Amino acid sequence: MAAPWWKGAVLYHVYIRSFLDTDGDGYGDLPGVEAKLDYIKSLGVDAVWLSPIHPSPDRDWGYDVADFEGVHRDYGGMDAFNSFLNAAHAKGLKVLIDEVLSHTSDEHAWFVESLTGGKDGEKADWYVWADPKEDGTAPNNWLSVFGGPAWAYQPARRQHYHHKFLRQQPKLNWRNPQAAEAALSVLDYWLEKGIDGFRLDVAGTYLHDETLTDNPPVPVAERTRHDWSHAGNLQRHFHDSNLPENEQVLEVIRRRVEQHGDRFVFGEFSEEEDRCGGYLAPDVGLHSGYTFVLLLQRKLTPAFVKAHYETLGRYPAHWPTISFANHDVVRTVSRFGGSEATPELAKQLFALLLALKGTTIIYQGEELGLPQAALTRDQLRDPVGDLYWPYSGGRDGCRTPMPWDSAEPNLGFTAGESWLPMAREHQGLSVAAQEADPDSPLAFARQMIALRKGSSALSRGELAFLEAPDPVLAFVREDGAERIACIFNFSDNPAFPTLPELEGGELIATRAGDAELRGGSLGLSPHAAVFVRLP
Template sequence: MTPWWKGAVLYHVYVRSFYDSDGDGHGDLPGVQAKLDYIASLGVDGIWLSPIHPSPNRDWGYDIADFEGVQADYGRPEDFRRLLDAAHRRGLKVVLDEVLSHTSDEHPWFVESLTGGPTGPKADWYVWADPKPDGTAPNNWLSVFGGPAWAYQPKRRQHYHHKFLRQQPKLNWRNPAAREAALSVLDFWLEKGVDGFRLDVAGTYLHDADLTDNPPVPVDERTRLHWSHAGNLQRHLHDSNLPENIEVLDAIRRRVEAHGEDRFVFGEFSEEEARCGAYCSHEDGLHSGYTFVMLLARKLDPGFVREHYRTLSDYPLHWPTISFSNHDVPRTVSRFGGGADTPDLARMLFALLVALKGTTLVYQGEELGLPQATLTRDQLRDPVGDLYWPYDGGRDGCRTPMPWQPGETLGFTTGTPWLPPAAEHRGLTVAEQEKDPDSTLAFARRMIAFKKDSAALRLGELTFLDLAEPVLAFVREHAGERIACLFNFSAEPRFLDAPQLAGAQLLPVRAGDADLRGGSIGLSPHAAAFLRLA
């Protein structure tokens, strides 16, 4: 039996910015429940919730202080129970975001590890090391968020390792008790009925026990991305991304599947993808994984997509998760050169996202074609944006409140929103697009329905067609159904000889215009067209 997640579409809810039910300016779980009918109307199979656990919000929920609780801003445990039940009644799966490689420095585990000293019961639950004789950090590991990935604690006269913020100490997965405690978090929520997990930074569970220095990225190989953050100037081969990480991923999958074969676990991999388990099959490692290859791309062209899927083809047993946008990167349409005034580009990109082989992740607002918001420094809440201002505006531009209806706060809250509503989103609200049968929202619904009705788009293999760029063309094929998918990446119309399409049926679901005449096809700017092949 084909698992439900294979070829599914999951809607990524960034809870704090989705919908505020009580006027405190923060999105919450009752707010998500209030909008479940909207989410279900998109035709998606489930929701992925950003972390819901108590957190001091140094990294906005990705620094967890209690794995078994619910963040007070978001509601109470009974609110989550009601949301879960309401989602299930609508046929929606619920996937939680779990951050198991590190915790907040306010988590009781870390407090005990710190105060209990080197001989305490949780002494080795985190990665501690002595300073060098001159007092500097134990090795050269760099934090993703800037500076050394070590913080000195005089209480223990040692440094602790943090791959991200200083307030996010690294849990020691080499300690059996710490590992079991982390795995038990999954048991806790699975027993409450959740359908699975998205694992944050899934390549970072294990570290090199000898604390070997990371090698530098050779200077002549450094790109804009490498220079953007200091941590990118070294290859993260020893602080994380170890090959034996795959064994941990496999243990996680088995723990999840022990609660039922219909449970799903996938991971986020941002570095050294092939090395640490991103491309494993669900027989060895997680069920699925997504990388930052598509998320960090600043230029999307047919060659780029082909190269990414050539890499995936090296792992034929791997089922990918596909994402163009999330809470960490600039919104898709802006990243690839568009804005609020380029709906054709937004629709073409959404069609491509849904048509590619894999389980599809749709970030909230992507179905509206939202561009990136522009914020001033005094409006930022993201520590990364503040650290690298003005070079990098940080992640807040993709985290602004969901625009529901016209008005000062775009229908997100009756209070003062935690981030300012984006001026760029005015005119793109759900309420306004609901009235327009030709809106990006209407197209997104048609595109998702098309995928659900097509076994080829859900489950089929992907084979590229040899058509001239800037048109990308591929065929999805399953159980005798063959769908050709064509995308014009250009802002100009394109006319191509395409003998492979002779005799094909041009399907009504499309972005822009397409004209098929025998063995040739014309595509309007940023068009997406689908054809049923004989």
């Protein structure tokens, strides 16, 4: 039986608002994504994952949906989406959309009716409402990811509604059968239009504890820098989200999606890493998913990579999704390299991303080795960035527009004034500049994707770590008779590991940095990524 198309596939994540603007309003749009489909196809990827496309007041830039059956006017509306979808399919690219079903905008018609229709109205319980405590304060201690209590008081109902994120993002009540069916019907609507699947935002948050039990704190001694970064991270989110029975909702979602044929649904799990594997198995939960463990890590070490796969290994049926970057976190080369965010490091990190077991997600610009953009407070558009300034620059530094051509105004992104400033750090890293350089990160990215696509071991094989001295990471990907060793030097200095498993192996031409193989002895340049075909 053939493996499903998504197992080992490479997905390209497009943040539409920052990809390409075709009408001069400063916002990227769907005609812009369609215009660059040949570029996306040239990378060798299998599918495009689009950031949220629906109409939204943009309090959280599309993650606050006001109409699940529409397409944002900034992006060109439904006609533009249909044109893009047909064009992508004609080029052999599958299309996935970002769907936000845990919450809506407070401007969505469902919430307006829930708020104004009274406690006995048809949609009264479509959202999570609760009475205040006797002293008028919030029903419990749940905290919002974006800071402060996760409750907002509404005098019209004399109740609070729950919001895990912004106050303008009320939580949909998946325990109400009518609300759950309405959300599931959203999936049907888009699948019937011909899309190939979904990425589900915050997929661990559909269910809440109906008793509204307080969340326990993260013990002070166990708190990391990440825990302290946002107040909401100081709690274990066991009762407002991450409930074990959330698995049942995810299974219903997956089976609903599978009714439409060979489609793919994967989820984002932002907290409680161990739950991710429990939500994902062949017959339970979603097809795949990822946590923020790889996305938030600041230092790349062999021990860290091994520990992550040890966690995944507790769920052997789980097929992971692997991502180093997205629209929420510091860009990969800056996060792991800091001021030493060099093209050589970018190549190594891209090679590692493609070599690890899982379905791979590339965030737009990652193939160019783009570093994080440094923005001033007056340039920010992200509510999180403004809230936590100057402790955190927010998420806008990874959302700046794609640099297409250094010789063009606004690096070829727009003829107008871009919604976020063009990053000065990207001036010499445009697509046009890298197309002309055979040693560029872009050229390497294409080679690496081709290597991955041409190898069943790298695409779908199992992963087993080899014993290697720090700072070298080594593992073997194996599928049937094909075995490929993947070796990475995480140091700024050369490394000379001896790995007996490499005896009789052959260096593969695609590599980052320099390498020399003599028997089981390997010489590696700084930040090298090397692949050896084993007998």
